[in-house]
Amino acid sequence: MGTFTMPSLGADMEAGILVEWLKQPGEExxxxxxxxxxxxxxxxxxxxxxxxxxxxRLLVEPGTKVPVGTPLAEIAGSGTQAQASPPxxxxxxxxxxxETAPPAPPVSARPEAEPVSSIAPIFGAGxxxxxxxxxxxxxxxxxxxxxxxxxPDGAIILADVQKAAGLAxxxxxxxxxxxxxxxxxxxAAAMSRSKREIPHxxxxxxxxxxxxxxxxxxxxxxxxxxxxxxxxxxxxxAVALAVSEFPEFxxxxxxxxxxxxxxxxxxxxxxxxxGGLAAPAIHNTDRLSLPELxxxxxxxxxxxxxxxxxxxxxxxxxxxxxxxxxxGVEALLPIIYPPQVAIIGFGSVVQxxxxxxxxxxxxxxxxxxxxxDHRASDGHRxxxxxxxxxxxxxxxxxx
Amino acid sequence: xxxxxxRAVIAEEISAIAPEADLSAIGEAEDxxxxxxxxxxxxxxxxxxxxxxxQFDIPDADAGHLVTLGGGAEYLERKLREAGEG
Numbered sequence: 001m002g003t004f005t006m007p008s009l010g011a012d013m014e015a016g017i018l019v020e021w022l023k024q025p026g027e028e029x030x031x032x033x034x035x036x037x038x039x040x041x042x043x044x045x046x047x048x049x050x051x052x053x054x055x056x057r058l059l060v061e062p063g064t065k066v067p068v069g070t071p072l073a074e075i076a077g078s079g080t081q082a083q084a085s086p087p088x089x090x091x092x093x094x095x096x097x098x099e100t101a102p103p104a105p106p107v108s109a110r111p112e113a114e115p116v117s118s119i120a121p122i123f124g125a126g127x128x129x130x131x132x133x134x135x136x137x138x139x140x141x142x143x144x145x146x147x148x149x150x151x152p153d154g155a156i157i158l159a160d161v162q163k164a165a166g167l168a169x170x171x172x173x174x175x176x177x178x179x180x181x182x183x184x185x186x187x188a189a190a191m192s193r194s195k196r197e198i199p200h201x202x203x204x205x206x207x208x209x210x211x212x213x214x215x216x217x218x219x220x221x222x223x224x225x226x227x228x229x230x231x232x233x234x235x236x237x238a239v240a241l242a243v244s245e246f247p248e249f250x251x252x253x254x255x256x257x258x259x260x261x262x263x264x265x266x267x268x269x270x271x272x273x274x275g276g277l278a279a280p281a282i283h284n285t286d287r288l289s290l291p292e293l294x295x296x297x298x299x300x301x302x303x304x305x306x307x308x309x310x311x312x313x314x315x316x317x318x319x320x321x322x323x324x325x326x327x328g329v330e331a332l333l334p335i336i337y338p339p340q341v342a343i344i345g346f347g348s349v350v351q352x353x354x355x356x357x358x359x360x361x362x363x364x365x366x367x368x369x370x371x372x373d374h375r376a377s378d379g380h381r382x383x384x385x386x387x388x389x390x391x392x393x394x395x396x397x398x399x
Numbered sequence: 400x401x402x403x404x405x406r407a408v409i410a411e412e413i414s415a416i417a418p419e420a421d422l423s424a425i426g427e428a429e430d431x432x433x434x435x436x437x438x439x440x441x442x443x444x445x446x447x448x449x450x451x452x453x454q455f456d457i458p459d460a461d462a463g464h465l466v467t468l469g470g471g472a473e474y475l476e477r478k479l480r481e482a483g484e485g
Binding site: 217220223224226230232273274298301325 | 436
């Protein structure tokens with residue numbers, strides 16, 4: 001018998017709301033199945049299970065907010081603790097004030113009428129409510145218990161929430177702002193912890209990227225639009241290959257010090273429209289071909305902006321990349337996401353007068369920066385890492 | 400299809416990529432990346448979507464035309480007319 005618990009989806013997370021069960025008791029589960037949706041400060045996250053077995057019993061009703069580690073369900077036929085996703089380190093609570101409460105007592109698989117948890121659930125348990133309505137209500141911080149449903153069997157539908165929120169029904173609310181406060185709190189907690197605990201050192205290295213640019217233009221030249229690559233696919237792959245040779249930058253710093261990760265899951269910092277950011281991972285970045293990486297990036301960016309990333313993607317990046325893109329500035333000095341130990345920044349590519357072969361030429365130049373944890377590595381190795389990234393980008397055919 | 404129709408195609412595909420974008424306030428020559436905070440992945444997706452919808456492969460070298468509504472509409476109208484004549 002295994003227990004499926006509320007996963008830690010980031011170092012700053014202390015509690016989450018079980019929004020929806022996507023599997024029911026009796027259903028067979030296999031590794032990687034998405035079993036539930038959990039709402040965190042980062043948004044709604046699809047939670048995967050990393051065990052094979054059969055879902056036996058649900059312990060927490062939808063709508064309940066519970067602390068990380070709370071048993072959510074029992075899984076038969078799996079001998080070990082079924083963690084939603086293996087957290088990189090024992091959960092270290094951040095200092096940020098987050099509501100915590102004792103674990104919710106077990107409830108039957110068929111929800112009773114009343115929530116039995118001592119915590120006031122944000123959404124009434126067992127209510128019928130459409131996902132879109134639930135999301136809007138969460139964004140608007142509306143109490144669903146106070147709403148009158150007009151859908152089938154009194155279900156609360158989007159129009160009901162729109163009406164309560166004072167929004168016009170239909171497509172007129174396209175530009176409605178997201179509620180940014182929870183995400184700002186999540187960013188504040190993670191970054192404050194990083195600045196408080198991690199002794200950062202910073203390195204920067206500017207280099208000529210004409211080889212990578214020319215290779216990319218040639219690669220894209222004859223391709224139909226959907227098969228083309230963007231420049232950041234190259235830089236991402238270069239980072240993944242480079243850290244495979246410098247393991248002290250790829251892994252987690254926990255209570256027992258640094259432990260390198262054998263897998264390379266590069267997190268990409270994704271700016272969300274209207275504000276905020278998330279940095280979910282692309283799994284096994286080093287093993288993907290550039291076209292595979294491009295597909296994975298595009299999929300991850302789209303899902304992240306739509307608020308649909310998965311638990312493993314948000315909880316297990318082993319190193320992060322932050323790229324400013326073409327409309328940024330020359331360089332950024334990023335902050336490490338704990339418990340990771342390094343983050344690599346790429347500034348915008350800029351045209352610069354560049355000395356090459358004894359002459360000055362105009363070249364596309366990019367500044368790569370490294371912020372790394374001095375408890376896990378030193379500047380000398382950091383410099384070698386950045387030079388290795390330059391070398392890999394200078395021979396893009398090998399990426 | 401005329402230029403207005405081309406403009407509408409681009410506008411619709413941008414709305415699909417960035418649902419919160421308010422296109423009514425965007426000028427014809429305004430850089431969409433600046434005005435709507437679109438990144439290179441968004442522009443990539445815009446080119447893919449417009450190409451698919453019009454069944455016309457926009458060459459990589461021409462993709463830059465689509466960063467303004469006016470430039471994109473003018474480019475697509477011209478290219479599709481040429482294709483029709485050819």
